[in-house]
Amino acid sequence: MPHVVTQSCCSDASCVYACPVNCIHPTPDEPDFLTAEMLHIDPAACVDCGACVSACPVDAIVPHSKLADAQQDYLQINAEFYKEPRPRPLLAPVIAAASVDQSREPLRVAIIGSGPAAMYAADELLTQPDVQVNVFDRLPTPHGLVRAGVAPDHQKTKQVTRLFDTIADQDGFEYYLNVEIGKHLTHEDLLEHHHAVLYAVGASSDRRLDIPGDDLAGCGSATDFVAWYNGHPDHAHRTYDLSHRRAVIIGNGNVALDVARILTSDPDHLATTDIAQHALEALRHSRIEEVVIVGRRGPAQSAFTVPEFSGLLAAPDVDVLLEDSDLSLDEVTVARESDGTLEHSVTQKLAMLREVPSQGAGRKRITLRYLSTPTRIVGDERVVGVEFVRNALVVSKDGTVRTHATDATDTVEAGLVLTSIGYRGVPIAGVPFDDVKGVIPNTDGRVRDGSDGPISTGAYVAGWIKRGPSGFIGTNKSCAQETVNALVDDFNSGLLAQPTLPASALKRLVRARRPELVDRAGWHAIDRVELQRGAEQNRVRAKITDRDDMADVVAKAQPRKRLPLAVVRRMRGSTTLV
Incomplete structure (x- = not known):
């Protein structure tokens, strides 16, 4: 079996x-x-x-x-x-953990970000004795895109946070949440208290269409929409008009599939998940019947993954349809498919797409459309549609497949248009940044002062801000291992400056700069309340989406500090009731 x-x-x-x-x-x-x-x-x-x-x-x-x-x-x-034999050793070699030189002073590392790359890096560091890891995040809650990006109906994927909580419960780990680096603390502040600073801040922005009408009401980004329905405190105030029968999503990656599935899901099914309450109420009143997912290239270049598309096809009570019944393929794909050299994942996608019908059973539907590039968002004050130019696939002299705009155009009516054409990193004050690639320039995780500049001593990167928005949650584990190995090698070689201030001084500095700090105990308090409220509502979790509400939960959970004896004596000698 x-x-x-x-x-x-x-x-x-x-x-x-x-x-x-x-x-x-x-x-x-x-x-x-x-x-x-x-x-x-x-x-x-x-x-x-x-x-x-x-x-x-x-x-x-x-x-x-x-x-x-x-x-x-x-x-x-x-x-x-495994249809084709693949050579493989008897057992996969285990990647050894970095070994910290115990003859030196205890290693202290600040990690910026608290998503998968940050937590895997923390785990690697904490395999060594006496290492102190302090994880900073500008949000009051940890776990990055696992909390704010993974779709609420993918609760199994979100279970990776149980691993992250186990990592965070280790000795030598502390959270400094609700603290923004570059605003409340500088890179130099961190280096005064740590040997190294590891940036694992992900790619929190998204690429824009930059076409006429993209600023109309009803046109936004899938990134923001995902943050809205996941209860991200920076996006909880947003509103989306779901009163039109059709929505259009530009781009066909996994995020586009997530958004389309949420827009067409039965709200009663979502009600047991950790979806934000404001989003659930909006979806209960939604009139959307169709979501059109648009790609500028052909089916062979679909950006979604096989497992996500398989999950979409299995979504209950929703028809998945393919607008282009002929499944137009480029010459390169046709040739590679016939000689058996086409990538395994592409072969699977094409096989699945060939089974997708062009007509449904009259239920809510998700329609896949290819070879279309948006040229204009139509509307006066708000969106009423999207104008597309139809594309043809051409093969360049170097063998690459490109799109070529034809003379054919059409307009698709829609009341909501969301773009999902890629993530990009955001610069951090005082840290080098490659604006073209949207990453922090680095070599094997060591930050460089510019793409060809020297190594910036004490600065490291992991995750999407290191390599760009590629890979999956677990891919960050090997990415973090590479960076931590580089960091520990530099520490053992004496290349990292020793902190000038004691470890005990850090929390005093942070509380002075950011009194609203949420530490590990504060996060535990928020977590307990969310889980308790969720259980009372028969939900996985009822997220707190307002920063002030989170602050109240943290404040109520703080143990009262015992007053100095001299203060107590003065109070007892006073006639004022305290």
Whole structure:
């Protein structure tokens, strides 16, 4: 009875090292690991020991006999990965943790950001004794895009936060939440208290369309919309008009699929999740019947991943339709498909797309549209539609496939237009930034002063701000390992300056600059209240979305400090009741 990897796979490779027969691939030492959309279990080699099930942080691995109806496709997805023999060693080599020189003073590291890359980096550092890791985040709550980006109906994926909480409960770890670096503290402030500063701030902005009408009411970004329905405190105040029957999403990556699925889901199904209450109420009154997902290139260049698309096809009570029934393919894809050299994931996507109908059963629907580039958002004061130019695929002399605009145009009526065409990093005051690539320039995680400049001593990066918005939650584990190894090598070699201030001085400085600091105990208080309120409402979690409300929860949870004896004596001698 082979085990099967399903949609919620985070690719952190914990299962790879737990497997005694090396039947889970690709492994972190294999060339296709960083580009793989998920991991796969070889059904012929699996010995049904269940070690991978215990190791998986998101419950993505199940015995094939326990697959739900909506998960049956993953039997074939896992098996087809091994259709062609792949060379592999007996066991995947374990990447050794960085070893800190214990003859030196205890290592202190500040990590900026609290998402997957930050938490995996903290975990790597805390494998060593006496290391102090202080994690800073501008939000009052941790976990980055796992909390504010993963769709609320993907609760298994969100379970990776249980691993992050285990990491945060280790000795030597502290949260400094609700603190913005570059505003409340500077890079130099941090280096006075730490040997190194590791930036893992992700890519919190998004790319814009920059076409006429993109500033009209009703036109926004999918990034902001996701933050809104996930209860991000910076976006909770937003409102979206869902009164028109159609919405259009520009871009066809995983975020576009998430947004389309949420817009067409039954609100009663979402009501048990951790979706923000304001978003749930808006969706209950939504009149949207169709969401059109638009890509400028062809089906072979679809940006979504196989597991996410499989999950979309399994969404209940929603028809997924394909507007272009002929599935136009470019010459390169046709040739590679015929000779068997097409990438495994592309082959799977095309096979799944060929099964998508062009007409539905009259339910809510998600329509996939290809070879269309938006040229104008139509409307006077607010959106009423999107004008598109139709594209053709052409092959350049170098063999790359490009789009070429034709003379054909059309307009799609819509009352909501959301763009989902990529994330990009945001500069941090006092830290080098590559504005073209949207990342902090670096070599193997060591920050550079410009793309070709010297290494900035004591500054490091991990995650999307290091490599750009690529990979999945678990991909950040190997990314963080590389950076931490570089950091520890520099520490052991004496290249990092010793902090000039004692460790005990840090919290005093932060509280002086940011009295609204939320530490580890403060986050625990917020977490407890959200979980308790969720249980009372039969929900996974009822998120607090207002900063002032969070501050009240933290303040009420703070233990009262015992007053100095001299103060107590003075109070007792006073006639004033206290």
